Amino acid sequence: xxxxxxxxxxxxxxxxxxxxxxxxxxxxxxxxxxxxxxxxxxxxxxxxxxxxxxxxxxxxxxxxxxxxxxxxxxxxxxxxxxxxxxxxxxxxxxxxxxxxxxxxxxxxxxxxxxxxxxxxxxxxxxxxxxxxxxxxxxxxxxxxxxxxxxxxxxxxxxxxxxxxxxxxxxxxxxxxxxxxxxxxxxxxxxxxxxxxxxxxxxxxxxxxxxxxxxxxxxxxxxxxxxxxxxxxxxxxxxxxxxxxxxxxxxxxxxxxxxxxxxxxxxxxxxxxxxxxxxxxxxxxxxxxxxxxxxxxxxxxxxxxxxxxxxxxxxxxxxxxxxxxxxxxxxxxxxxxxxxxxxxxxxxxxxxxxxxxxxxxx
Ligand code: GLY
Numbered sequence: 001x002x003x004x005x006x007x008x009x010x011x012x013x014x015x016x017x018x019x020x021x022x023x024x025x026x027x028x029x030x031x032x033x034x035x036x037x038x039x040x041x042x043x044x045x046x047x048x049x050x051x052x053x054x055x056x057x058x059x060x061x062x063x064x065x066x067x068x069x070x071x072x073x074x075x076x077x078x079x080x081x082x083x084x085x086x087x088x089x090x091x092x093x094x095x096x097x098x099x100x101x102x103x104x105x106x107x108x109x110x111x112x113x114x115x116x117x118x119x120x121x122x123x124x125x126x127x128x129x130x131x132x133x134x135x136x137x138x139x140x141x142x143x144x145x146x147x148x149x150x151x152x153x154x155x156x157x158x159x160x161x162x163x164x165x166x167x168x169x170x171x172x173x174x175x176x177x178x179x180x181x182x183x184x185x186x187x188x189x190x191x192x193x194x195x196x197x198x199x200x201x202x203x204x205x206x207x208x209x210x211x212x213x214x215x216x217x218x219x220x221x222x223x224x225x226x227x228x229x230x231x232x233x234x235x236x237x238x239x240x241x242x243x244x245x246x247x248x249x250x251x252x253x254x255x256x257x258x259x260x261x262x263x264x265x266x267x268x269x270x271x272x273x274x275x276x277x278x279x280x281x282x283x284x285x286x287x288x289x290x291x292x293x294x295x296x297x298x299x300x301x302x303x304x305x306x307x308x309x310x311x312x313x314x315x316x317x318x319x320x321x322x323x324x325x326x327x328x329x330x331x332x333x334x335x336x337x338x339x340x341x342x343x344x345x346x347x348x349x350x351x352x353x354x355x356x357x358x359x360x361x
Contacts, residue, residue, distance in 0.1 A: 017220055168216045
């Protein structure tokens with residue numbers, strides 16, 4: 001089993017990565033968390049595939065378990081569902097030493113994590129990510145939140161989990177589009193911090209999902225390790241953690257304009273990474289030719305790289321609503337060359353003009 005220890009100011013925790021670990025979890029839980037109540041938060045899809053059996057096995061091990069199931073989809077990552085989680089925890093008299101278990105993708109982890117962070121001012125919280133995106137990104141680093149009608153992730157906190165159990169075998173049930181969605185974040189980690197990972201991913205040995213899957217445990221481990229390093233240095237997202245936003249300023253704007261029902265997050269940031277790199281190449285901040293290389297890498301994982309049919313002023317307006325916008329200035333994550341992410345503080349208006357310029361061409 002591969003293990004990564006994440007050390008943050010509030011908590012030190014382990015990410016366990018192993019194909020097949022999911023089936024061992026009832027035993028592992030019995031050994032580590034015996035006597036605690038468990039609230040398994042999951043969506044209806046994951047409940048039907050994995051949750052039902054998982055909960056039964058935990059009950060057979062003597063655990064008191066409540067399932068908290070919500071309808072899958074970002075549209076349910078809201079205060080109403082959060083209240084339902086609180087209600088269930090209160091109804092069953094959960095205490096601070098009991099545990100919320102997030103079994104699912106990013107939406108589940110974000111919402112279960114926020115419930116765990118705030119119910120009784122903080123209780124146990126374990127992540128079992130079931131999507132590639134959650135495995136390499138959202139299950140690590142403690143960002144938890146729900147959306148408001150006014151925007152995504154507007155109510156949240158930083159709350160690190162007590163442990164993350166990552167089983168790449170769970171990805172076998174993921175559809176190809178959802179798999180590519182996660183690959184966007186995994187490849188992004190190589191772009192900002194790891195040329196060796198990039199070289200492996202673009203090598204001839206990797207040509208489709210099946211061939212990626214041969215070394216997926218390794219890629220997930222390397223990718224999680226990159227995020228671990230960044231989060232340990234800047235847990236609260238005031239500095240180097242913003243490197244993880246490579247492609248996100250534009251990506252988030254695309255998602256917002258499409259009302260979160262068009263391109264997936266990974267697809268939107270894929271386009272964002274290409275566009276921002278074209279732009280920084282033009283500004284002389286990025287070595288020439290890198291935009292072409294990252295385009296080729298992203299295409300390899302069936303990710304879109306071309307600008308979608310969107311109204312440019314709408315996109316520019318959405319960029320200005322980015323919550324990273326601080327009094328008209330924004331910290332932009334870009335690459336000097338592949339493997340070397342950099343941050344630059346820039347005037348939002350200037351950035352918008354440049355994006356406008358590049359999109360018109
Ligand atoms: N997904 C970006 C971060 O965790 O900071």
